[in-house]
Amino acid sequence: MSEAIIKVKNVTTRFGKKVVHDDISLSVKEGEVYGILGGSGSGKTTLMREIIMLQKFKSGQIEVLGQNIRKLSHNEIARLKKNWSVLFQFGALYSSLNVIENVSIPLIEYTNLPKDLIEGIALSKLKMSGLKKEATYLFPSELSGGMKKRASLARALALDPKILFLDEPTSGLDPVGAENFDRLIRELASLLKLTVVIVTHDLHTIEYVLDRFCIIFEKKILFEGTFEEAKKFEHYAIREFLKFKN
Numbered sequence: 001m002s003e004a005i006i007k008v009k010n011v012t013t014r015f016g017k018k019v020v021h022d023d024i025s026l027s028v029k030e031g032e033v034y035g036i037l038g039g040s041g042s043g044k045t046t047l048m049r050e051i052i053m054l055q056k057f058k059s060g061q062i063e064v065l066g067q068n069i070r071k072l073s074h075n076e077i078a079r080l081k082k083n084w085s086v087l088f089q090f091g092a093l094y095s096s097l098n099v100i101e102n103v104s105i106p107l108i109e110y111t112n113l114p115k116d117l118i119e120g121i122a123l124s125k126l127k128m129s130g131l132k133k134e135a136t137y138l139f140p141s142e143l144s145g146g147m148k149k150r151a152s153l154a155r156a157l158a159l160d161p162k163i164l165f166l167d168e169p170t171s172g173l174d175p176v177g178a179e180n181f182d183r184l185i186r187e188l189a190s191l192l193k194l195t196v197v198i199v200t201h202d203l204h205t206i207e208y209v210l211d212r213f214c215i216i217f218e219k220k221i222l223f224e225g226t227f228e229e230a231k232k233f234e235h236y237a238i239r240e241f242l243k244f245k246n
């Protein structure tokens with residue numbers, strides 16, 4: 001855990017006249033679970049979308065796996081994108097497909113593996129994600145919120161990504177469900193040697209899952225470091241945000 005796998009350097013983002021990020025820099029090391037924190041509307045999702053090339057930024061540079069994402073050809077982009085998968089904030093499964101069909105989609109789309117092998121891989125990813133066996137052939141409408149998250153996670157793991165991006169993965173789950181999902185993310189990160197980038201404001205996730213995190217505040221990176229380091233950081237916004245008692 002040392003090399004930076006993602007580097008954001010002096011990035012500025014604007015929507016019209018509205019500045020969202022003003023010259024922000026951060027880096028994510030290979031193998032760590034990294035958090036992007038900040039209040040609602042602070043630009044967390046936007047930053048994540050910039051890193052995964054779904055959103056343009058005004059100036060600055062982003063490198064992923066040593067490649068400057070703005071300088072890539074069409075083919076290089078396609079190749080780079082195979083290294084990650086994403087669980088979106090309102091992560092949607094295809095409602096007309098059952099769970100195992102949903103998990104099989106990336107395998108059907110991006111590999112030429114035979115059907116029985118795809119089914120085997122999909123089943124193993126579902127097991128890894130802790131989804132009950134009985135849910136394998138259910139449709140999304142028949143799943144609880146926690147089960148949907150696990151099914152979406154299994155789909156995100158289908159192609160063995162190096163980097164997993166999660167936008168508010170525990171939102172909408174009850175506290176027990178959220179803690180279970182946190183534990184799963186932590187276990188999978190170590191087991192699969194994944195680099196995980198999580199957009200979150202869940203205090204349990206922040207304290208127990210993240211190795212390091214940054215906090216976006218007033219368009220800048222106010223803090224980057226570990227939870228222990230944050231505890232020592234004297235800034236009202238951090239203390240308020242992390243609910244530290246003074």
Ligand SMILES: Nc1ncnc2c1ncn2[C@@H]1O[C@H](COP(=O)(O)OP(=O)(O)OP(=O)(O)O)[C@@H](O)[C@H]1O
Pocket residue numbers: 015020038039040041042043044045046047
């Ligand atoms: N495509 C867009 N066009 C115009 N404004 C946008 C666009 N995308 C995001 N914004 C604005 O940028 C700001 C940051 O949005 P973003 O969704 O990144 O915040 P966030 O930190 O993820 O918030 P939340 O915690 O509520 O999910 C908001 O003010 C939003 O309105």
Ligand SMILES: [Mg+2]
Pocket residue numbers: 044045046089199
């Ligand atoms: Mg968001």
